[in-house]
Amino acid sequence: MAAHSSVDQPELPTLIHDDYSVDERDWIAVKLLCEEIERELAERRIHLLRRLASFLACLTVFRRVEKHRMLVNSGDASPRDKTFHRAILSGLSGMGEMLLLEFEKHTEIDPVHIGLEFGDVSALVDELRHDLHMWHGDKSMTKERETEVLDALTK
């Protein structure tokens, strides 16, 4: 029995992961996902580790949209991008802080067995806080001060 037919098959397009492009509507998808996870966190019906897994999945999607809209987008991020970015980042930061409080006290299952260490999850939450300051914080910092900092670092 022939394993393969000798008949020419039509060439299928190659799916290149990087071809996926994020459009503006994807902020809405991230927002909906965050709202769903926020509800899960508030209801506390599922185990902490499952809530953590949902949070991490949401964070991954957020970072992906962020990368396209705020970082590698050909032009500047639009005011709409910045508004959604700040709102979702704030929400994720708050959720992360709440999860960390529970995670710190968690004793039922050793999270290391499922690949989660407190220090690593804590670093993710620190990063969210850092990014809020980096992108949207410290409105008191003047353009002159910003230039002064950059000049010191680049001259």
Add this chain to the structure above:
Amino acid sequence: MRSRNDDLERLLSLLYAAKNSPLEERGQSWDAYNSELERIAKKFGFAPHEVSRAIRWKYRDYVKAREKP
């Protein structure tokens, strides 16, 4: 002796590494970035949050350059 541009480059590369490291290395890589941020801020007499805010567009350019197809 390290030049100032080296400081900025190093900070940007550590931030990129921290943000792109696997979860199990995140704590370590984030600590490395924060230590460098504090060292550089102290060296030039700025607050760490001032430095991280000031470099945001430099970081964006760095990511663009790293991920350019």
